[in-house]
Amino acid sequence: MQIEKFSFSYNDLNVKVKSLALAMGYSTINIPEQVHHEIEEVISDGKDLCMIEGGYRIIDNPKWIKDFYQLEVEHAQFDIHKIIFNQIKKATSIAVFACTAGPEIPAKSRKLINEGDHLQGYVFDVFGSIVVEAAMDLIQDELRLKMIDKGVNISNRYSPGYCGWMVSEQKKLFSLLPENFCGISLTDSCLMQPIKSVSGIIGIGTEIKFNQYTCNMCDMENCLYRNLHQQELDEKNN
Amino acid sequence: MNELLEKLSQCIEAGKINKTSPFPPAMKGMDGADELTKQALDAGISPDDILTQAMIPGMSRIGEKFSAGKAFVPEMLIAAKAMTAAMKHLKPFFTSGQLQRKGVFVLGTVFGDLHDIGKNLVAMTIEGAGWEVIDLGVDVKTEKFLQTIEKYPNCVVGLSALLTTTMANMEIIVKEIKAKYPDKIILVGGAPLSKDFCEKIGADHYSPDPHGAVEYLNKIAV
Numbered sequence: 001m002q003i004e005k006f007s008f009s010y011n012d013l014n015v016k017v018k019s020l021a022l023a024m025g026y027s028t029i030n031i032p033e034q035v036h037h038e039i040e041e042v043i044s045d046g047k048d049l050c051m052i053e054g055g056y057r058i059i060d061n062p063k064w065i066k067d068f069y070q071l072e073v074e075h076a077q078f079d080i081h082k083i084i085f086n087q088i089k090k091a092t093s094i095a096v097f098a099c100t101a102g103p104e105i106p107a108k109s110r111k112l113i114n115e116g117d118h119l120q121g122y123v124f125d126v127f128g129s130i131v132v133e134a135a136m137d138l139i140q141d142e143l144r145l146k147m148i149d150k151g152v153n154i155s156n157r158y159s160p161g162y163c164g165w166m167v168s169e170q171k172k173l174f175s176l177l178p179e180n181f182c183g184i185s186l187t188d189s190c191l192m193q194p195i196k197s198v199s200g201i202i203g204i205g206t207e208i209k210f211n212q213y214t215c216n217m218c219d220m221e222n223c224l225y226r227n228l229h230q231q232e233l234d235e236k237n238n
Numbered sequence: 239m240n241e242l243l244e245k246l247s248q249c250i251e252a253g254k255i256n257k258t259s260p261f262p263p264a265m266k267g268m269d270g271a272d273e274l275t276k277q278a279l280d281a282g283i284s285p286d287d288i289l290t291q292a293m294i295p296g297m298s299r300i301g302e303k304f305s306a307g308k309a310f311v312p313e314m315l316i317a318a319k320a321m322t323a324a325m326k327h328l329k330p331f332f333t334s335g336q337l338q339r340k341g342v343f344v345l346g347t348v349f350g351d352l353h354d355i356g357k358n359l360v361a362m363t364i365e366g367a368g369w370e371v372i373d374l375g376v377d378v379k380t381e382k383f384l385q386t387i388e389k390y391p392n393c394v395v396g397l398s399a400l401l402t403t404t405m406a407n408m409e410i411i412v413k414e415i416k417a418k419y420p421d422k423i424i425l426v427g428g429a430p431l432s433k434d435f436c437e438k439i440g441a442d443h444y445s446p447d448p449h450g451a452v453e454y455l456n457k458i459a460v
Contacts, residue, residue: 024310024311024312025307025310025311026310032261032262032312032313032316033261033262033263034253034261034262034312034316035312035313037261038312113354113355113358118315118318118319118358118362119312119315119316119319121355122311122312122315122355123312125355161401161402161430166402166403167401167402167403168402168403187350187352188350189350189351189401189403189404189407190401190403191350191351191352191401191403191404195352
């Protein structure tokens with residue numbers, strides 16, 4: 001198995017007050033002072049709670065079943081639906097990835113909410129999401145550089161639960177990774193534990209492209225990442 | 239409107255909890271929802287007027303802003319905290335029966351799902367709209383909903399789910415509740431849901447945001 005594993009500390013990541021505020025829906029100029037203050041406090045307290053682990057496994061020669069928008073990798077067959085299929089159907093290898101921010105951040109969030117501090121509990125929840133995505137950005141970048149050396153490109157990352165790919169396919173996805181990979185397990189309803197974890201696939205190949213913004217392809221209009229990516233794009237363009 | 243009630247309403251909308259709370263900075267050092275509610279009661283304003291003319295409109299305005307994308311989850315949570323500070327002064331009037339809730343709303347995240355931030359936001363908004371909310375928490379099984387409906391036979395039920403896998407559990411709960419209580423009104427919500435899904439599983443109303451749920455509840459409460 002070609003497996004790469006990584007662990008990060010908070011300081012390795014590029015997480016800013018702005019990242020959390022954008023994920024909550026604000027633009028950088030209209031963050032209420034109290035929210036700004038809470039974000040700063042959460043980042044300060046949350047730094048030491050990060051237990052970030054992640055990695056990927058590269059699997060060569062995936063099979064693409066065009067008529068059903070399916071991907072077959074080893075023993076697993078995925079219904080990845082049209083949107084994802086069309087983005088990565090030319091991939092000659094697949095990286096199956098998973099990454100977690102660890103159990104401490106969601107535990108802290110839950111504790112605060114149970115104690116009645118819903119605002120800080122919510123900010124910790126968003127912090128966990130941003131941390132795990134930022135860590136996965138680093139892993140994806142490492143993969144990208146490695147593949148450039150080999151003369152191939154990588155795609156965006158695609159996860160069960162988005163673009164029509166059912167969450168129930170998490171079980172098949174994790175069957176391609178070593179058991180308890182990075183400490184991540186699945187509940188019966190395919191919820192990852194720790195809850196602040198991500199998983200999915202990245203296409204690899206000479207004819208594969210990375211798209212700057214893919215959220216408009218997905219049908220989840222209220223998604224946190226859609227808001228985040230759209231705001232980032234808007235800010236870049238202004 | 240009475241000046242005290244107007245100020246109280248503004249405090250709830252802005253999330254000014256009490257005099258010592260430093261936010262929002264423009265209201266620093268001023269009385270907050272806590273002090274103003276007490277002052278209103280001391281001034282002889284009826285608890286019902288405080289609730290319906292100040293507190294509910296304050297929450298409603300922030301809810302409308304949220305629906306319109308002009309306010310976000312943190313502002314809703316901050317406003318809900320101010321509402322809670324005001325509400326503690328009205329609790330004795332609810333207990334004595336002098337003040338009536340609009341109804342009982344039983345809410346929970348369906349079994350298999352542990353997400354609760356959206357569900358909590360709905361609970362706080364609906365409570366702020368004058369309903370008694372029985373929050374069953376997360377990972378709630380059908381039996382728990384049925385037991386609670388038995389205890390509150392006139393309640394309205396709310397189900398939350400964030401995963402496509404647990405949306406299926408929502409359908410199970412709706413079917414079992416409707417089998418036993420065919421007229422029971424069930425609201426559903428959660429990021430992957432839609433109006434079509436709501437209709438398909440036999441639920442009565444889908445709302446993409448808490449304010450929409452409040453508007454529906456207010457219609458059926460009349």
